[in-house]
Amino acid sequence: MERIPKQKEPLVTHIYTADPSAHVYEGKIYVYPSHDTDLEIESNDNGDQYMMEDYHVLSMDDLNSPVIDHGIALHIDNVPWASKQMWAPDAAFKNNTYYLYFPARDKDGIFRIGVATSNCPSGPYNPQPDYIKGSFSIDPAVLIDDDGKAYMYFGGLWGGQLEKWQTGTFISEPADIPPTSPALGPRVAELSDDMISFKETPQQISIVDENGNPILAGDEDRRYFEGPWMHKHNGYYYLSYSTGTTHYIVYAMSKNPKGPFVYKGRILEPVIGWTTHHSIVKFGEKWYLFYHDCSLSNGINHKRCVKYTELFYNDDGTIQTIEPYK
Numbered sequence: 001m002e003r004i005p006k007q008k009e010p011l012v013t014h015i016y017t018a019d020p021s022a023h024v025y026e027g028k029i030y031v032y033p034s035h036d037t038d039l040e041i042e043s044n045d046n047g048d049q050y051m052m053e054d055y056h057v058l059s060m061d062d063l064n065s066p067v068i069d070h071g072i073a074l075h076i077d078n079v080p081w082a083s084k085q086m087w088a089p090d091a092a093f094k095n096n097t098y099y100l101y102f103p104a105r106d107k108d109g110i111f112r113i114g115v116a117t118s119n120c121p122s123g124p125y126n127p128q129p130d131y132i133k134g135s136f137s138i139d140p141a142v143l144i145d146d147d148g149k150a151y152m153y154f155g156g157l158w159g160g161q162l163e164k165w166q167t168g169t170f171i172s173e174p175a176d177i178p179p180t181s182p183a184l185g186p187r188v189a190e191l192s193d194d195m196i197s198f199k200e201t202p203q204q205i206s207i208v209d210e211n212g213n214p215i216l217a218g219d220e221d222r223r224y225f226e227g228p229w230m231h232k233h234n235g236y237y238y239l240s241y242s243t244g245t246t247h248y249i250v251y252a253m254s255k256n257p258k259g260p261f262v263y264k265g266r267i268l269e270p271v272i273g274w275t276t277h278h279s280i281v282k283f284g285e286k287w288y289l290f291y292h293d294c295s296l297s298n299g300i301n302h303k304r305c306v307k308y309t310e311l312f313y314n315d316d317g318t319i320q321t322i323e324p325y326k
Protein backbone atom coordinates (compact mmCIF):
# COMPACT_ATOMS: atom_id res chain seq x y z
CA MET A 1 0.00 0.00 0.00
CA GLU A 2 1.25 3.49 -0.77
CA ARG A 3 2.49 5.48 2.19
CA ILE A 4 0.58 8.59 3.22
CA PRO A 5 3.00 10.96 5.00
CA LYS A 6 1.97 12.42 8.34
CA GLN A 7 2.86 15.96 9.45
CA LYS A 8 6.57 16.40 10.27
CA GLU A 9 7.47 13.13 8.47
CA PRO A 10 9.35 12.83 5.16
CA LEU A 11 7.10 13.24 2.15
CA VAL A 12 9.14 10.66 0.26
CA THR A 13 11.92 8.31 1.33
CA HIS A 14 13.07 6.77 -2.00
CA ILE A 15 15.06 9.91 -2.96
CA TYR A 16 16.57 12.81 -0.99
CA THR A 17 14.64 16.06 -1.43
CA ALA A 18 15.06 19.63 -0.14
CA ASP A 19 14.02 23.27 -0.60
CA PRO A 20 10.31 22.58 -1.20
CA SER A 21 8.26 25.18 -3.08
CA ALA A 22 4.62 24.17 -2.70
CA HIS A 23 1.75 25.38 -4.88
CA VAL A 24 -1.85 24.43 -5.51
CA TYR A 25 -2.46 23.72 -9.18
CA GLU A 26 -5.53 22.03 -10.67
CA GLY A 27 -6.87 21.45 -7.15
CA LYS A 28 -3.85 19.41 -6.03
CA ILE A 29 -0.70 20.17 -4.06
CA TYR A 30 2.44 20.28 -6.20
CA VAL A 31 5.84 20.40 -4.54
CA TYR A 32 8.92 21.58 -6.44
CA PRO A 33 11.96 20.47 -4.42
CA SER A 34 15.67 20.20 -5.03
CA HIS A 35 16.70 16.59 -5.65
CA ASP A 36 19.69 15.93 -3.39
CA THR A 37 22.28 13.45 -4.62
CA ASP A 38 23.33 10.35 -2.67
CA LEU A 39 27.06 11.12 -3.18
CA GLU A 40 29.71 11.11 -0.42
CA ILE A 41 30.94 14.72 -0.45
CA GLU A 42 32.37 16.71 2.49
CA SER A 43 30.44 19.78 3.57
CA ASN A 44 32.04 23.20 3.16
CA ASP A 45 30.86 26.82 3.39
CA ASN A 46 30.77 27.13 -0.39
CA GLY A 47 28.04 24.50 -0.64
CA ASP A 48 30.11 22.21 -2.87
CA GLN A 49 28.27 19.24 -1.36
CA TYR A 50 25.03 20.31 -3.06
CA MET A 51 25.71 18.79 -6.48
CA MET A 52 22.17 18.31 -7.73
CA GLU A 53 21.61 17.43 -11.39
CA ASP A 54 17.87 17.31 -11.92
CA TYR A 55 14.43 18.11 -10.54
CA HIS A 56 11.56 15.78 -9.68
CA VAL A 57 8.07 17.19 -9.10
CA LEU A 58 5.95 15.66 -6.32
CA SER A 59 2.18 15.89 -6.03
CA MET A 60 -0.62 14.95 -3.64
CA ASP A 61 -4.37 15.03 -4.29
CA ASP A 62 -4.67 16.35 -0.73
CA LEU A 63 -2.88 15.90 2.57
CA ASN A 64 -4.47 12.48 3.16
CA SER A 65 -3.24 11.07 -0.14
CA PRO A 66 -0.06 9.30 -1.21
CA VAL A 67 2.73 11.39 -2.70
CA ILE A 68 3.39 10.83 -6.39
CA ASP A 69 6.92 11.31 -7.72
CA HIS A 70 6.49 12.32 -11.37
CA GLY A 71 10.10 11.47 -12.25
CA ILE A 72 12.66 13.75 -13.87
CA ALA A 73 11.03 17.05 -14.84
CA LEU A 74 14.27 18.73 -15.98
CA HIS A 75 17.89 17.51 -16.19
CA ILE A 76 20.99 19.68 -16.28
CA ASP A 77 22.17 17.93 -19.45
CA ASN A 78 19.30 19.65 -21.25
CA VAL A 79 20.08 23.16 -19.97
CA PRO A 80 22.54 24.70 -22.47
CA TRP A 81 23.91 27.44 -20.18
CA ALA A 82 24.26 25.46 -16.91
CA SER A 83 27.33 23.60 -15.68
CA LYS A 84 26.40 22.24 -12.23
CA GLN A 85 24.44 22.57 -8.98
CA MET A 86 20.72 22.83 -9.66
CA TRP A 87 19.65 24.42 -6.39
CA ALA A 88 16.30 25.48 -4.90
CA PRO A 89 13.60 25.93 -7.59
CA ASP A 90 10.15 27.49 -7.69
CA ALA A 91 7.20 27.33 -10.07
CA ALA A 92 4.51 29.68 -11.32
CA PHE A 93 1.45 29.46 -13.58
CA LYS A 94 0.48 32.20 -16.02
CA ASN A 95 -0.32 32.51 -19.74
CA ASN A 96 -1.73 28.95 -19.60
CA THR A 97 1.85 27.79 -18.99
CA TYR A 98 3.74 26.37 -16.03
CA TYR A 99 7.14 27.96 -15.40
CA LEU A 100 9.95 26.30 -13.46
CA TYR A 101 12.54 28.77 -12.15
CA PHE A 102 15.87 27.34 -11.04
CA PRO A 103 19.38 28.47 -10.11
CA ALA A 104 22.52 26.77 -11.38
CA ARG A 105 26.12 27.71 -12.02
CA ASP A 106 26.82 28.87 -15.55
CA LYS A 107 29.89 27.77 -17.51
CA ASP A 108 31.99 30.39 -15.61
CA GLY A 109 30.89 29.05 -12.22
CA ILE A 110 28.57 32.02 -11.55
CA PHE A 111 25.09 31.27 -10.21
CA ARG A 112 22.33 32.41 -12.55
CA ILE A 113 18.59 31.81 -12.64
CA GLY A 114 16.98 29.97 -15.52
CA VAL A 115 13.44 29.17 -16.54
CA ALA A 116 11.81 26.19 -18.22
CA THR A 117 8.21 25.79 -19.40
CA SER A 118 5.59 23.09 -19.59
CA ASN A 119 1.87 22.71 -20.23
CA CYS A 120 1.61 20.37 -17.25
CA PRO A 121 2.51 21.18 -13.60
CA SER A 122 4.52 17.95 -13.26
CA GLY A 123 6.50 18.61 -16.45
CA PRO A 124 8.56 17.64 -18.33
CA TYR A 125 9.92 21.18 -18.55
CA ASN A 126 11.56 22.66 -21.62
CA PRO A 127 14.40 25.08 -20.69
CA GLN A 128 15.06 28.41 -22.32
CA PRO A 129 18.42 28.44 -24.14
CA ASP A 130 19.97 31.04 -21.81
CA TYR A 131 19.53 32.16 -18.21
CA ILE A 132 17.32 35.15 -17.41
CA LYS A 133 19.26 38.24 -18.50
CA GLY A 134 20.26 40.26 -15.42
CA SER A 135 19.75 37.33 -13.02
CA PHE A 136 22.32 36.20 -10.47
CA SER A 137 22.65 34.28 -7.18
CA ILE A 138 20.17 31.60 -6.06
CA ASP A 139 16.79 30.60 -4.63
CA PRO A 140 14.15 32.19 -6.89
CA ALA A 141 10.65 32.52 -5.43
CA VAL A 142 7.91 33.94 -7.63
CA LEU A 143 4.73 35.64 -6.43
CA ILE A 144 1.92 36.40 -8.84
CA ASP A 145 0.05 39.22 -7.18
CA ASP A 146 -3.72 39.72 -7.22
CA ASP A 147 -3.32 42.36 -9.97
CA GLY A 148 -1.50 39.83 -12.19
CA LYS A 149 1.97 41.34 -11.73
CA ALA A 150 4.68 38.72 -11.13
CA TYR A 151 7.69 39.33 -8.89
CA MET A 152 10.79 37.20 -8.48
CA TYR A 153 12.57 37.27 -5.09
CA PHE A 154 16.02 35.73 -4.94
CA GLY A 155 19.51 35.74 -3.44
CA GLY A 156 21.69 33.81 -1.02
CA LEU A 157 24.94 34.51 0.81
CA TRP A 158 28.19 32.47 0.81
CA GLY A 159 27.84 29.63 -1.75
CA GLY A 160 24.92 31.56 -3.24
CA GLN A 161 27.30 34.46 -4.09
CA LEU A 162 24.93 37.34 -3.19
CA GLU A 163 27.69 39.35 -1.48
CA LYS A 164 29.69 39.23 -4.73
CA TRP A 165 26.99 41.35 -6.46
CA GLN A 166 26.96 44.38 -4.12
CA THR A 167 28.14 46.74 -6.85
CA GLY A 168 25.82 45.35 -9.51
CA THR A 169 28.62 43.41 -11.20
CA PHE A 170 30.29 40.17 -10.07
CA ILE A 171 33.33 40.67 -7.82
CA SER A 172 34.95 37.35 -6.89
CA GLU A 173 36.66 38.59 -3.68
CA PRO A 174 34.40 41.27 -2.14
CA ALA A 175 35.30 43.05 1.10
CA ASP A 176 33.56 41.73 4.23
CA ILE A 177 30.45 43.65 5.30
CA PRO A 178 31.07 45.17 8.77
CA PRO A 179 28.68 43.72 11.40
CA THR A 180 27.40 47.25 12.17
CA SER A 181 26.43 47.93 8.54
CA PRO A 182 22.95 47.12 7.21
CA ALA A 183 22.71 43.49 6.15
CA LEU A 184 22.37 42.64 2.49
CA GLY A 185 18.75 42.07 1.52
CA PRO A 186 17.24 39.68 -1.00
CA ARG A 187 16.62 41.05 -4.47
CA VAL A 188 13.29 41.56 -6.21
CA ALA A 189 12.50 42.12 -9.87
CA GLU A 190 9.16 42.31 -11.59
CA LEU A 191 8.89 39.74 -14.36
CA SER A 192 7.78 40.72 -17.87
CA ASP A 193 4.44 39.45 -19.12
CA ASP A 194 6.27 36.64 -20.93
CA MET A 195 7.48 35.38 -17.51
CA ILE A 196 10.89 34.51 -18.97
CA SER A 197 12.61 37.88 -18.57
CA PHE A 198 12.96 40.68 -16.02
CA LYS A 199 10.96 43.85 -16.66
CA GLU A 200 13.44 45.86 -14.60
CA THR A 201 16.84 45.76 -12.92
CA PRO A 202 16.61 43.77 -9.66
CA GLN A 203 16.54 45.96 -6.57
CA GLN A 204 17.55 45.22 -3.00
CA ILE A 205 14.82 44.73 -0.38
CA SER A 206 15.19 46.53 2.93
CA ILE A 207 14.34 44.62 6.13
CA VAL A 208 13.97 46.85 9.19
CA ASP A 209 13.22 46.38 12.89
CA GLU A 210 10.11 47.67 14.69
CA ASN A 211 11.71 51.17 14.91
CA GLY A 212 12.45 51.34 11.21
CA ASN A 213 16.19 50.75 11.61
CA PRO A 214 17.82 48.35 9.13
CA ILE A 215 18.60 44.85 10.41
CA LEU A 216 22.41 44.79 10.66
CA ALA A 217 24.84 42.34 9.10
CA GLY A 218 26.00 41.21 12.57
CA ASP A 219 22.44 40.43 13.69
CA GLU A 220 22.61 36.81 12.61
CA ASP A 221 19.37 35.84 14.38
CA ARG A 222 17.40 38.16 12.08
CA ARG A 223 19.41 39.10 9.02
CA TYR A 224 18.64 37.68 5.58
CA PHE A 225 20.77 34.74 4.45
CA GLU A 226 18.91 32.77 1.73
CA GLY A 227 15.71 30.98 0.75
CA PRO A 228 13.16 33.82 0.33
CA TRP A 229 9.44 33.04 0.11
CA MET A 230 6.64 35.52 -0.44
CA HIS A 231 2.99 34.99 0.36
CA LYS A 232 -0.01 37.23 1.02
CA HIS A 233 -2.42 37.03 3.93
CA ASN A 234 -5.14 39.56 4.81
CA GLY A 235 -3.63 42.26 2.58
CA TYR A 236 -0.07 41.94 3.93
CA TYR A 237 2.98 40.67 2.08
CA TYR A 238 5.01 38.21 4.15
CA LEU A 239 8.68 37.85 3.26
CA SER A 240 10.07 34.75 4.98
CA TYR A 241 13.65 33.48 4.76
CA SER A 242 16.48 31.52 6.33
CA THR A 243 18.96 33.20 8.67
CA GLY A 244 21.61 30.68 7.57
CA THR A 245 24.26 30.61 10.31
CA THR A 246 21.62 30.65 13.08
CA HIS A 247 19.31 28.22 11.24
CA TYR A 248 15.95 29.96 11.74
CA ILE A 249 13.11 30.53 9.31
CA VAL A 250 11.92 34.06 10.12
CA TYR A 251 9.54 36.57 8.53
CA ALA A 252 8.91 40.24 7.97
CA MET A 253 5.74 42.03 6.83
CA SER A 254 4.89 44.90 4.48
CA LYS A 255 1.98 46.48 2.65
CA ASN A 256 4.17 46.70 -0.46
CA PRO A 257 5.57 43.73 -2.45
CA LYS A 258 8.96 45.47 -2.65
CA GLY A 259 9.06 46.51 1.01
CA PRO A 260 10.48 47.83 3.22
CA PHE A 261 9.59 44.81 5.35
CA VAL A 262 9.35 44.96 9.14
CA TYR A 263 10.90 41.99 10.95
CA LYS A 264 8.28 40.12 12.99
CA GLY A 265 9.65 36.86 14.36
CA ARG A 266 10.42 33.20 13.87
CA ILE A 267 8.36 30.70 11.91
CA LEU A 268 10.51 27.58 12.34
CA GLU A 269 13.10 26.72 14.97
CA PRO A 270 16.31 24.98 13.76
CA VAL A 271 16.00 21.59 12.10
CA ILE A 272 18.50 18.71 11.89
CA GLY A 273 21.18 19.76 9.38
CA TRP A 274 22.81 23.09 8.44
CA THR A 275 20.33 24.44 5.92
CA THR A 276 16.72 25.34 6.48
CA HIS A 277 14.39 26.25 3.61
CA HIS A 278 10.64 26.46 3.31
CA SER A 279 7.49 27.57 1.52
CA ILE A 280 4.03 28.54 2.74
CA VAL A 281 0.83 27.60 0.93
CA LYS A 282 -2.91 27.72 1.55
CA PHE A 283 -4.83 24.54 0.71
CA GLY A 284 -8.56 24.63 1.39
CA GLU A 285 -9.01 26.82 4.45
CA LYS A 286 -5.71 25.87 6.10
CA TRP A 287 -2.15 27.12 5.77
CA TYR A 288 0.85 24.82 5.59
CA LEU A 289 4.60 25.14 5.96
CA PHE A 290 6.70 22.92 3.72
CA TYR A 291 10.31 22.57 4.90
CA HIS A 292 13.18 20.11 5.03
CA ASP A 293 15.61 18.54 7.46
CA CYS A 294 18.34 15.88 7.36
CA SER A 295 16.57 13.27 9.50
CA LEU A 296 16.31 10.74 6.66
CA SER A 297 20.13 10.57 6.39
CA ASN A 298 20.76 10.91 10.14
CA GLY A 299 22.14 14.41 9.75
CA ILE A 300 24.12 14.48 6.49
CA ASN A 301 23.82 18.09 5.32
CA HIS A 302 23.29 17.41 1.63
CA LYS A 303 20.89 14.45 2.03
CA ARG A 304 17.67 16.09 3.08
CA CYS A 305 13.97 15.25 3.14
CA VAL A 306 10.93 17.43 2.57
CA LYS A 307 8.20 17.60 5.23
CA TYR A 308 5.11 19.67 5.96
CA THR A 309 3.15 20.87 8.96
CA GLU A 310 0.16 23.15 9.55
CA LEU A 311 0.90 26.83 10.14
CA PHE A 312 -1.23 29.09 12.34
CA TYR A 313 -1.72 32.87 12.42
CA ASN A 314 -2.55 34.90 15.49
CA ASP A 315 -5.43 37.38 15.29
CA ASP A 316 -2.97 40.26 14.70
CA GLY A 317 -1.54 38.55 11.59
CA THR A 318 1.64 37.32 13.25
CA ILE A 319 2.63 33.68 12.75
CA GLN A 320 2.97 31.11 15.54
CA THR A 321 6.48 29.66 15.85
CA ILE A 322 6.77 25.99 14.92
CA GLU A 323 8.93 23.53 16.88
CA PRO A 324 9.97 20.92 14.31
CA TYR A 325 10.24 17.96 16.71
CA LYS A 326 7.37 18.51 19.17
Ligand code: FUB
Pocket residue numbers: 018019034050087088138139156226227275276277
Ligand atom coordinates in the same frame (compact mmCIF):
# COMPACT_ATOMS: atom_id res chain seq x y z
O1 FUB B 1 19.85 23.19 -1.82
C1 FUB B 1 20.97 24.03 -2.01
C2 FUB B 1 20.86 25.26 -1.17
O2 FUB B 1 20.76 24.90 0.20
C3 FUB B 1 19.63 26.09 -1.41
O3 FUB B 1 19.67 26.81 -2.60
C4 FUB B 1 19.62 26.88 -0.16
O4 FUB B 1 18.47 27.58 0.09
C5 FUB B 1 19.90 25.80 0.87
O5 FUB B 1 18.74 25.11 1.24
